[in-house]
Amino acid sequence: MGTLASALTALQMEFSDDLTYLPGMAPQLANQAKFEQGGMQVLSKEDIETLEQCRAMCKRGECPPLLVVFDSCEGYTVEADDQIKDLTILAEYSETHLKALSSVPDKRGNIARFINGINNHTPDGKKKQNCKCVRYDVNGECRVILVATRDIAKGERLYYDYNGYEHEYPTQHFV
Numbered sequence: 398m399g400t401l402a403s404a405l406t407a408l409q410m411e412f413s414d415d416l417t418y419l420p421g422m423a424p425q426l427a428n429q430a431k432f433e434q435g436g437m438q439v440l441s442k443e444d445i446e447t448l449e450q451c452r453a454m455c456k457r458g459e460c461p462p463l464l465v466v467f468d469s470c471e472g473y474t475v476e477a478d479d480q481i482k483d484l485t486i487l488a489e490y491s492e493t494h495l496k497a498l499s500s501v502p503d504k505r506g507n508i509a510r511f512i513n514g515i516n517n518h519t520p521d522g523k524k525k526q527n528c529k530c531v532r533y534d535v536n537g538e539c540r541v542i543l544v545a546t547r548d549i550a551k552g553e554r555l556y557y558d559y560n561g562y563e564h565e566y567p568t569q570h571f572v
């Protein structure tokens with residue numbers, strides 16, 4: 398059994414729930430929704446308020462029931478510590494996903510960084526998926542949110558599809 402704190406410590410990372418733009422990393426100007434090919438869905442004013450409320454709740458310690466655990470095959474992974482309802486906002490990525498533009502690895506992150514991916518090459522992979530990664534234009538900035546795609550039982554591990562249309566992320570070796 399592990400915790401987010403021990404996983405971050407083991408990887409010499411610092412907790413951060415906010416998108417940060419540090420020297421040597423991709424600048425804020427590069428993280429614009431308008432740069433997305435084909436455009437990006439603009440999050441409505443009401444939904445932005447909901448997202449901000451979720452962030453405020455997390456800051457108060459009212460977070461979705463998630464645990465970081467260590468598995469000898471999968472490394473760190475995240476599991477539900479209680480029942481989670483379909484469409485629950487699980488976490489927001491605090492890394493910018495612009496690593497290709499960065500000269501230093503991101504040493505700040507939150508629980509989203511520990512959620513594992515499905516194997517795109519086995520029929521069982523898709524069955525394991527219980528959350529998805531969605532990207533929205535929030536006031537012009539690209540924000541990446543993880544949402545439950547069905548009810549998740551206590552003890553279930555969380556998995557989403559790391560691959561979009563380009564299928565660039567190799568998952569043949571994933572369990």
Ligand SMILES: C[S@@+](CC[C@H](N)C(=O)[O-])C[C@H]1O[C@@H](n2cnc3c(N)ncnc32)[C@H](O)[C@@H]1O
Nearest residue numbers: 470471472473474510511512513514515571572
């Ligand atoms: C974003 S990290 C997820 C957290 C990671 N498991 C860790 O220990 O830091 C992505 C990496 O986790 C591992 N991983 C993710 N999903 C996996 C799976 N289903 N089976 C095995 N390894 C997996 C791979 O090494 C992948 O490159």
